[in-house]
Amino acid sequence: MRRAGLAAAGLAVLAALAACGAPDGSQERDRAEEPARTEGATPGAGATVPVEADGSWSLRLADVSEGPAWPLPAGSPERFGLGTAAGAGRIAPWDRDVRPDGTGLPPGSGRAADGERVWIAKCSACHGPTGTEGPNDRLVGREPREGFPFGAEPRAGPRTVGNYWPYATTLFDYITRAMPQNVPGSLTADETYAVIAWILARNEIVADDVVMDASTLAAVRMPAAGRFVPDDRRGGPEVR
Amino acid sequence: MDSADPPRGRLSRRAWLTTTSGVVAAGLVGTRFDAVDLSARQVPAQDPRSIPGRPPSELGSRAPGERPRRLPGPQVPSSSSRSPLHELDGIITPADLHFERHHGGVPEIRPDGYELLVHGMVDRPTVFTLSDLRRFPAVSRLAFLECSGNGNGTLRRDPSPESTPQEIDGLLSTSEWLGVPLSTLLREVGVRPTASWLLAEGGDAALLARSIPLAKGMDDALVAYGQNGEATRPEQGYPARLFLPGWEGNTNVKWLRRIEVSDRPTMTREETSRYTDPLADGTARQFSFAMDAKSIITFPSFPYALPDRGWWEVRGLAWSGRGRITRVEVSADGGRSWADARLQDPVLPKCTTRFRHLWRWNGSQAFLMSRATDETGYVQPMWDMLVGARGAGTSYHANHVRTWKVARTGEVTFAQGELA
Numbered sequence: 001m002r003r004a005g006l007a008a009a010g011l012a013v014l015a016a017l018a019a020c021g022a023p024d025g026s027q028e029r030d031r032a033e034e035p036a037r038t039e040g041a042t043p044g045a046g047a048t049v050p051v052e053a054d055g056s057w058s059l060r061l062a063d064v065s066e067g068p069a070w071p072l073p074a075g076s077p078e079r080f081g082l083g084t085a086a087g088a089g090r091i092a093p094w095d096r097d098v099r100p101d102g103t104g105l106p107p108g109s110g111r112a113a114d115g116e117r118v119w120i121a122k123c124s125a126c127h128g129p130t131g132t133e134g135p136n137d138r139l140v141g142r143e144p145r146e147g148f149p150f151g152a153e154p155r156a157g158p159r160t161v162g163n164y165w166p167y168a169t170t171l172f173d174y175i176t177r178a179m180p181q182n183v184p185g186s187l188t189a190d191e192t193y194a195v196i197a198w199i200l201a202r203n204e205i206v207a208d209d210v211v212m213d214a215s216t217l218a219a220v221r222m223p224a225a226g227r228f229v230p231d232d233r234r235g236g237p238e239v240r
Numbered sequence: 241m242d243s244a245d246p247p248r249g250r251l252s253r254r255a256w257l258t259t260t261s262g263v264v265a266a267g268l269v270g271t272r273f274d275a276v277d278l279s280a281r282q283v284p285a286q287d288p289r290s291i292p293g294r295p296p297s298e299l300g301s302r303a304p305g306e307r308p309r310r311l312p313g314p315q316v317p318s319s320s321s322r323s324p325l326h327e328l329d330g331i332i333t334p335a336d337l338h339f340e341r342h343h344g345g346v347p348e349i350r351p352d353g354y355e356l357l358v359h360g361m362v363d364r365p366t367v368f369t370l371s372d373l374r375r376f377p378a379v380s381r382l383a384f385l386e387c388s389g390n391g392n393g394t395l396r397r398d399p400s401p402e403s404t405p406q407e408i409d410g411l412l413s414t415s416e417w418l419g420v421p422l423s424t425l426l427r428e429v430g431v432r433p434t435a436s437w438l439l440a441e442g443g444d445a446a447l448l449a450r451s452i453p454l455a456k457g458m459d460d461a462l463v464a465y466g467q468n469g470e471a472t473r474p475e476q477g478y479p480a481r482l483f484l485p486g487w488e489g490n491t492n493v494k495w496l497r498r499i500e501v502s503d504r505p506t507m508t509r510e511e512t513s514r515y516t517d518p519l520a521d522g523t524a525r526q527f528s529f530a531m532d533a534k535s536i537i538t539f540p541s542f543p544y545a546l547p548d549r550g551w552w553e554v555r556g557l558a559w560s561g562r563g564r565i566t567r568v569e570v571s572a573d574g575g576r577s578w579a580d581a582r583l584q585d586p587v588l589p590k591c592t593t594r595f596r597h598l599w600r601w602n603g604s605q606a607f608l609m610s611r612a613t614d615e616t617g618y619v620q621p622m623w624d625m626l627v628g629a630r631g632a633g634t635s636y637h638a639n640h641v642r643t644w645k646v647a648r649t650g651e652v653t654f655a656q657g658e659l660a
Contacts, residue, residue, distance in 0.1 A: 046455075047453065047455035047456075049436050049437065049453040049454070050436055050503070051504070051526075053504050059453065059527050061453060061455060061529070061530075062530075062616075063486060063529075063530045063562045063563075064453065064455045064456050064459050065459055066455075066458075067457075067458035067459035068421060068459065068460075069421075069423075069459050069460035070379045070423060070424070070460065070462075072424060072427075076377065079428055080375070080376060080428060082368065082375055082376065082428065083358075083366035083367060083368040083372050083428065083429075084366065084367045084369075085364060085365065085366060085367075086357055086358075086359055086365040086366055086367045087365075090357070090365075091359050094357055094441075094497070094498050095359070095498075095500065097439055097441070097500070097506050097508075098506075099504065099506050099507065100507050147522055148522040148523070148524070149522070149633070150524065150633050151518035151519040151520045151521070151522070151523070151524065151630060151631035151633045151634060152520040152522075152631045152632065152633060153632065154396075154632045154633045156633055159513065164513055166507070166512050167507045167512060169507070170507055170508065170509050170512055170513070173449075173506065173507075173508055173509070174508065174509040176447075177446060177447035177448075177449065178343070178344060178445070178446040178447060178448075178509075181445075184445050184447070227523055227524055228512070228516065228523065228525075228526040229519075229526065230525070230526065230527065231517075231525050231527050231528040231529065231530075232525070233530065233532065234616075235532070235562040235563075235614065235616030235617070236617050237617050237618065237619065239618075239619075239626060239629045240630070
């Protein structure tokens, strides 16, 4: 993901991470000689990692210790000097991931009407003419409109873009990576925006005539937004 | 299309005997080591003591009749294959039998063109060749790898009784993984203090990508180019993959080509629409990385049968993504009473442990179960405990106790549905 600057504002970076910049070879410890690393530790201790950019939720990793588990050999240099420096021209062609805040979205735009042509030509063979027929993933469907019964009900129905995906930007990220399955990554940016407009319109999330682009896509709020919570399993006697 | 569905078209016991042993008429089979192709064993026409054997060769092969095989899934093309847990003993999975789970097939990547780009919130964005990676100080460790969808077919109340350990839990394998610690590479490029996540991306047709907390990358993550003493197999990520001991298989990105250090997750498809765990309260658990303690008896199991009563060794595997296995208990009466199994050395953290338990079968119907405990004190739950904690719609991380029924005839079947 390309970023103009490194926005660290609002991110609580905890002590467990503070040493990440320069693990020191002098901290050499032989972990293999230690008893189990979690022995005596409080279940639930471990690294805490911010997830949402606004700090609204973070993830606690009970099974991760402050590293490194693999200390460098004594006498290791500060740097080995291996590898080749990568400039912007080397990085940019591979750096195409897209984040929920829209970072990484390229220029371009498309409407659902254009997207329908893309869909029929390049998507419908696997996902069905209306996005509901399969044989591969069903992408269209808002049912059930109320609630989020997938955990409680084994037969709650297919998990679609409309009822399960928490971020619309994931569509752009994923289509660019992996779709269409027989020619992955072959859609233009305009085609991608257009087919996303079609998928979101069929899911009744955006209007049929919306112009999808970097700013409108990042602004879409998905029906399943806010349903996702951090893993609360910690080991120890409690089954979660 | 997901890893979830167990392979269809199961072999019946009779068909299994036909294809594997060629001795249908003989009926029941005993332990795994009786279940070889006897016709192939009989091939030598002469007493091997009377003629010199064949000379050494460049590449070894399995003995005739020893034909363990992975089991690809039923889809065309399939996206996974399972390790034959019931045809292996010990803890190591031969590399050619390591399970597979692909999201865009197995890419062909030339080692001389391979590059790993590390960039983002780092002081020195760098491209590493395979030679570069191999030149860093290396480490190796034994560790299991398990798809987080492994065994989710058993969450239904009525899985087929004719299910082998391979069909039930074959998305599990153990190797000695060799490589450079990711912490070493991150030190080399200089990670900025405000970084907290990284994005790992593969070079396959899916450009599969997962967001990984930087803390794991600084702990025990490896960029692994070796597997069981040789180069990592193409199906396991050649030339190099990410290996995250104890974490769900999907995060161990194969054919690793890019690591972007950042301060938040990317929210890729594989960590939102997939590999999340909906709960009964209307939420879904996300970034559920660690694989909780689990075990399965690999003998006796379907398709084997016990030819007679008396002493048998119950054998199985136990593992935990949170550390060492400290205890495995075995029950022969459906969980009413339990006895401690022997844990065979080595007992390593985040690795499969082989357990064995001597059992005297008296010829009556028995329900065999195993229950693992890890060093955090976590005890492998029963089915109803797991589903009760998460909800009936749960599917990934299905680590509940597995049950086999030994009938009076000696035939063994998977009994998950029978006791529920």
